[in-house]
Amino acid sequence: MKRELQAAAIAVLASLAVGSVLMLVVGVSPVRVWGTMVERTFTDEYNLGQMLFAATSLALCGLAVALALEAGLFNIGAEGQLAAGVLACSTLGAALPAGTPAPIAIPVCLAAAAGAGGLVAGGVGLLKATRGAHEVISSIMLNFVVAGVSLWLGNELLFVGGATTGAPIAPGAELPHLGLGGSSVNAALAITLAAAAAVWWLRDRTTWGEAWRAVGRDPAAARSAGISVERVQVLAMTASGALAGLAAANLVMGYKHAFEDGLGRNTGFLGISAALLGRSHPAGVIIAALLLGFLQAGGLAVAELVPKELTEMLQGVVVLAVAASVPFVARARARAPKEAA
Amino acid sequence: MTRALAIEAEVTKRYGARTVLAGATLAVRRGTVHALVGENGAGKSTLVKVIAGIVRGDGGTLGLGDRVIPAGDWDRVRARAARIGIVQQHGASAGTLSVVENAVLGAEPVRAGLLALDGVAAALRAQGRAIGMDVDPHARVETLSLGAAQRAEIVAALHAGADILILDEPTAVLAPVEVEGMLAMLRDLAARGVTIVIVTHKLDEVRAVADDVTVLREGRTVATFSRRPTAAASGDPLGDRPEGFSAASGPLDPAAIARAMVGAELPQPTLLPEPPATAPAMLELADVTVGTALTRATLRVRRGEVVGVAGVDGNGQRELALAIAGLVPATGAVAIGGAAAAGTSPARRLALGLAHIPEDRHRGGLLLDATIAANLALGRRDVTGRFVVDRAAVAKHAAARIVELDIRPADPAAVVRGLSGGNQQKVVVGRELSRPRLRAVVACQPTRGVDLGAVARIHDRLRAVAVAGAGVLVISADLDELLALCHRIVVLLRGAIAGEVGGDALRAPGARAALGALMTGATAA
Numbered sequence: 001m002k003r004e005l006q007a008a009a010i011a012v013l014a015s016l017a018v019g020s021v022l023m024l025v026v027g028v029s030p031v032r033v034w035g036t037m038v039e040r041t042f043t044d045e046y047n048l049g050q051m052l053f054a055a056t057s058l059a060l061c062g063l064a065v066a067l068a069l070e071a072g073l074f075n076i077g078a079e080g081q082l083a084a085g086v087l088a089c090s091t092l093g094a095a096l097p098a099g100t101p102a103p104i105a106i107p108v109c110l111a112a113a114a115g116a117g118g119l120v121a122g123g124v125g126l127l128k129a130t131r132g133a134h135e136v137i138s139s140i141m142l143n144f145v146v147a148g149v150s151l152w153l154g155n156e157l158l159f160v161g162g163a164t165t166g167a168p169i170a171p172g173a174e175l176p177h178l179g180l181g182g183s184s185v186n187a188a189l190a191i192t193l194a195a196a197a198a199v200w201w202l203r204d205r206t207t208w209g210e211a212w213r214a215v216g217r218d219p220a221a222a223r224s225a226g227i228s229v230e231r232v233q234v235l236a237m238t239a240s241g242a243l244a245g246l247a248a249a250n251l252v253m254g255y256k257h258a259f260e261d262g263l264g265r266n267t268g269f270l271g272i273s274a275a276l277l278g279r280s281h282p283a284g285v286i287i288a289a290l291l292l293g294f295l296q297a298g299g300l301a302v303a304e305l306v307p308k309e310l311t312e313m314l315q316g317v318v319v320l321a322v323a324a325s326v327p328f329v330a331r332a333r334a335r336a337p338k339e340a341a
Numbered sequence: 342m343t344r345a346l347a348i349e350a351e352v353t354k355r356y357g358a359r360t361v362l363a364g365a366t367l368a369v370r371r372g373t374v375h376a377l378v379g380e381n382g383a384g385k386s387t388l389v390k391v392i393a394g395i396v397r398g399d400g401g402t403l404g405l406g407d408r409v410i411p412a413g414d415w416d417r418v419r420a421r422a423a424r425i426g427i428v429q430q431h432g433a434s435a436g437t438l439s440v441v442e443n444a445v446l447g448a449e450p451v452r453a454g455l456l457a458l459d460g461v462a463a464a465l466r467a468q469g470r471a472i473g474m475d476v477d478p479h480a481r482v483e484t485l486s487l488g489a490a491q492r493a494e495i496v497a498a499l500h501a502g503a504d505i506l507i508l509d510e511p512t513a514v515l516a517p518v519e520v521e522g523m524l525a526m527l528r529d530l531a532a533r534g535v536t537i538v539i540v541t542h543k544l545d546e547v548r549a550v551a552d553d554v555t556v557l558r559e560g561r562t563v564a565t566f567s568r569r570p571t572a573a574a575s576g577d578p579l580g581d582r583p584e585g586f587s588a589a590s591g592p593l594d595p596a597a598i599a600r601a602m603v604g605a606e607l608p609q610p611t612l613l614p615e616p617p618a619t620a621p622a623m624l625e626l627a628d629v630t631v632g633t634a635l636t637r638a639t640l641r642v643r644r645g646e647v648v649g650v651a652g653v654d655g656n657g658q659r660e661l662a663l664a665i666a667g668l669v670p671a672t673g674a675v676a677i678g679g680a681a682a683a684g685t686s687p688a689r690r691l692a693l694g695l696a697h698i699p700e701d702r703h704r705g706g707l708l709l710d711a712t713i714a715a716n717l718a719l720g721r722r723d724v725t726g727r728f729v730v731d732r733a734a735v736a737k738h739a740a741a742r743i744v745e746l747d748i749r750p751a752d753p754a755a756v757v758r759g760l761s762g763g764n765q766q767k768v769v770v771g772r773e774l775s776r777p778r779l780r781a782v783v784a785c786q787p788t789r790g791v792d793l794g795a796v797a798r799i800h801d802r803l804r805a806v807a808v809a810g811a812g813v814l815v816i817s818a819d820l821d822e823l824l825a826l827c828h829r830i831v832v833l834l835r836g837a838i839a840g841e842v843g844g845d846a847l848r849a850p851g852a853r854a855a856l857g858a859l860m861t862g863a864t865a866a
Contacts, residue, residue: 207725213711214719220705224668224697225720225772226688 004279011277011321012291018317022310033305037298047301049183053255055286055293056189057082057247057264061271062278062285063192063199064117064243068135069280070203071236072216077124077139078244079268080146081117085245087150088116090252090259091158093169105172110191110249117245118238120146125237129230135237143268151261158259166259175254186254193286195243200282212236244268273319292318347371347505347536349404352391352412354384354560356759359750361387363560364401367538369505369553374527374537376547379557379602380792382749382761385540386430388557389507392538393427394420405505426503428494430510430540430762430790436483440476441465444497461500469496472526486655487514499535506530509540513790516653516818518861524550542792544595545821554593556601564601566593603794613804615828615844616645621679623812624665624695624781629673631660635836637673638664642781642812647803649827650816653860657836658816659700662785665814666690666697668705678780691720694780696773696806698787700816706769707757714739714753717772742771746798763795774802782806782813788822800826820856832859 020030041047061078068075075081092112096105120142127133158166175187203209214222215232223229251264274292278284292315299311348369354362362384369375377385390396391412392403398412405423427433434443441462450457462478469476474492482490491514498506508527512520527537527550541547547554554566620643629638635657642648652658664671667687675682677693691697699706707716717739718724724738725731739753746767749760757765770787784803788796803826807813817823823830829843840859842852 205730206728207722207730208728210715210718210725210730211720214708217708217710218705221708221719223687224666224699224705226691227720228686228688 004281004284007322008277008279008284008288011318011324014321014324015314015317018321019310019314022313023306026306026310028305033302036305037294037302040301041294041298044181044301045179046181046183047297049178049180049185050300051290051293051297052178052180052189053184053186053250053293054296055289056185056192056250056254057267058270058274058292059192059286059289060195060247060250061244061268062274062289063196063282064121064240065272065275066278066280066282066285067199067203067212067243068121068236068240069275070209070216071212071232072219073125073128073135073233073237073240075121075124075139075237075240075244076136076272077121077142077268078240078271079266080139080143081120081241081244082247082264082268083143083146083150084116084120084241085113085248086252086263087146087153087259088245089113089248090166090169090256091153093173093252094158094167094258096170096173098170100170100172102172105170106175106253109169109173109253110246113245113248113252114242115245117248118242121241121244122234122238124241125234128237129233154259154261159261164261165256168258169252173253174257175249177254184255186250188250188254191246191249195246196282196286199243203282208235244271270315273315273322276319276322345371346404347406348392348538350388350392350412351401352388352398352403353400354387354391354396354412355399359759361560362391362398362401365557365560366562367392367555368565369536369538371536372531372534373552374531374539374550376551376554377538377540377557378542378544378547378554378598380542380763380794382559382764383557383602383792384560385557386509386761389427389509389538389540390429391415392420393417393425393507395427395429421501423505424503425505425507426498426501427507428491428498428509428511430513432482432487432490432494434482434490434494437481439479439481440485440493440497441478443482443493444478444500465496465500468500472496472499472530473522474526488516488519488654491515499530504534505536505538507538507540510542510790511539512541512543512546514654514818516860517820517857518653520546542790542796544598547598548593548595551593554598556598558602564598566598568593599793602792612825613645613647613807613828616643618643620644620646622676623678623810624783624814625674625676626665627674629661629664629671629675631657631664631669631671633836635660635664635671638833638838640814640831640838642814644810644812645807646829647807647813647815647827649823649830650814650833651820651823651830651856651860652818652833654818656833656860658785658818658833660836661833662697662700662783662816665781665783666695666699688720691776694776694778694811696776696779696782696811698769698773698782698784700785700789702762702765702769707765709758710756712754712756713743713748713760713768716757716768717742717753717775719772721772721776723777738775742768742775745775746771746802747794763791766791767795767798770799770802774806779806779809779811782811783816784813785816786818787815788817788819796822820853824852830856832856834860834862 023030023033041051064078065075089109089112093109124135124139127138128135160167178185211227211232214227215229219229256263270292274285274288277288295311295314299308346368348367350367351364352362353364365384365388379385387396391398394415394417401412403410403412403415441458444465445461450461465476465478474496476493476496512523515523531537552568555562556564622641623644624642626638626640630636638661650658663669665675667685667690677690677695680693682690682693714735718735724734743751748764748767757768788799803813815826829841831841832839842855
């Protein structure tokens with residue numbers, strides 16, 4: 001646990017350092033940029049809200065990737081599962097009668113979002129379990145399939161009035177905003193925290209979680225001990241996809257209230273960063289998502305100082321730093337007992 | 342002048358808060374076979390790894406020939422330069438590379454910018470032939486049996502010019518007939534001037550091969566023994582001991598060595614009474630076939646019976662165990678506790694009352710990075726509950742198994758990777774043999790690479806489950822183990838059951854020879 005925290009801390013510090021160097025290269029003072037970023041994010045309600053809004057989608061996709069990772073599966077397709085969630089949630093939301101009350105409309109739309117994501121990822125799990133198809137290949141390829149189907153359906157059926165936006169969802173399916181200076185943060189944040197708690201509970205307190213982690217650590221040992229590796233692979237991928245699909249709640253039900261092409265683009269990939277930076281622990285993923293959300297929202301808040309591409313680069317640097325810091329921390333620990341002697 | 346001692350080591354090593362070696366000493370005379378013995382967790386493997394530069398010591402010194410080096414400054418590159426070769430317990434070859442590629446790894450010979458392996462391959466073949474160990478330099482290591490892979494490592498070490506050769510549990514993966522060849526080869530190498538350090542648990546091997554013996558217990562050297570008494574022959578190098586070398590010493594006496602290892606006398610095992618012929622079958626196989634590895638195996642284990650499966654490694658033992666556990670596709674009938682189980686999942690078979698101790702605890706036995714408690718409860722819904730894990734029950738289960746098998750450290754939260762091999766094996770045995778309503782047990786190499794104390798514990802547990810009403814099938818390459826445990830022993834040869842020795846014939850003096858003949862196919866059964 002301590003090692004995980006060290007790895008994450010080193011990664012964050014390293015990316016701050018790299019970011020500072022990049023700022024020097026473009027000729028602005030890192031102290032000024034970081035200072036302004038923190039100040040504008042945390043003193044301006046709107047910017048804070050935008051950070052939480054970005055973090056909500058990132059956290060759900062991060063939880064999705066983390067859950068699969070625990071079962072030894074690299075779900076690189078959260079992007080496509082999220083897109084499937086957006087498509088299902090917005091289409092069903094728009095099909096609901098305008099007068100549908102919230103207690104019916106919201107669960108129905110949430111189920112559609114999670115179900116569509118789960119269906120896409122569950123297929124990946126099924127291919128893995130029955131045919132041995134590698135989940136990285138099949139899930140990343142499904143990203144393209146889902147994006148293509150979304151756009152095609154949009155063009156054929158959903159887009160209205162010459163725009164790339166579909167019909168609005170039933171008002172009852174809209175999630176309430178949380179205020180914060182008119183920002184986009186909405187009740188999906190609470191759903192996300194509940195989902196994180198549920199993932200934590202499943203992972204650490206149930207036989208499902210134990211089976212997932214056993215398969216992730218050593219499938220042969222799990223199989224020998226009577227755990228069905230195939231069932232775990234299908235279930236874990238389905239649950240993972242459902243979490244990624246649930247991010248549509250934030251984007252569709254809480255923000256756009258309609259289908260839109262490219263809604264949430266790249267969030268699924270950034271979710272991989274959140275999972276890796278959060279070391280696959282639900283609490284870690286939430287913290288990582290907040291950090292990545294800060295870089296995203298804060299980057300926009302200081303757009304006149306540095307190009308927004310810089311903050312996108314920083315998010316990439318964080319992941320590289322996480323990957324690089326793991327062996328570093330492991331070595332430091334191996335050395336530690338000797339120094340104590 | 343070359344000093345007569347090839348190795349003179351005094352080493353301290355800690356892993357975190359745990360002291361594995363507390364100033365353990367080892368003095369090895371040049372050109373001798375030196376046995377390093379002790380229970381699992383005594384620090385034998387760690388000591389030889391420090392000497393071979395694989396693990397860095399925390400304190401102490403290594404005297405090698407004329408040089409004395411702080412143990413903390415030693416590494417594998419320097420050890421290789423000092424001509425120290427090591428063949429590790431679980432092998433250290435890259436499975437996807439060939440024998441010759443492994444041999445040159447890290448020091449690849451290059452000609453005109455290209456890898457030049459032909460010369461090395463020929464040299465390996467010649468080296469192997471010279472010591473009576475045929476190796477195929479171009480075979481991929483993962484396709485070799487454990488014994489053949491080990492031979493390849495020995496030949497490669499000698500080819501690299503090792504004049505100190507360290508072997509960690511070299512006979513653990515060998516069949517009895519192969520063990521004799523291995524021991525003879527070690528004697529032969531020593532006669533040619535190679536210094537051999539062999540880590541082992543088996544006292545008959547020590548007696549057969551060793552000139553000197555060092556006994557470790559809990560990280561300290563507690564006794565040394567020598568074929569030549571230390572007081573004899575003036576100038577005996579063992580008389581020339583480092584300061585503080587205060588261990589007891591004496592001539593080679595297996596009983597005394599065993600006492601030094603465990604710190605107490607071991608109780609003699611008692612053979613279980615044979616169950617009546619009318620006892621119901623708990624495990625029944627009919628014509629079980631697995632590809633070409635196992636052909637039409639038919640076998641019946643009654644309630645309370647312990648049946649052994651002997652054979653040279655690689656004659657279908659592994660497939661037999663996996664077929665019973667449902668872990669490989671097989672044809673034929675399997676019945677567990679009278680219920681047909683062919684074609685069912687591993688989970689279903691466990692539910693029918695099967696327990697399976699897999700051949701290799703590192704491959705399919707344990708989650709090495711999980712705790713003792715988690716491994717003991719792995720897949721055990723009867724302990725954890727169906728959905729929400731009953732953590733109190735898991736802790737209670739772990740505590741009970743730790744006491745039952747004397748698992749060390751006695752800490753349910755200890756990570757299994759940090760345990761010695763014997764204690765890891767106790768965790769597997771603890772989990773499997775504590776299953777409720779046990780009807781049939783398949784124990785595959787249940788005490789491979791495990792020390793005497795742990796062997797006794799594991800054998801006790803196997804006997805206990807047989808007495809409690811299970812049918813037990815023990816698959817082992819160790820004839821002594823089978824003779825100590827079993828009512829009957831069947832022999833596998835080339836995937837088929839070649840014969841059986843049981844009843845009075847098993848207790849007769851000729852039993853070992855009869856089994857040996859069946860194992861090698863010397864007689865028609």
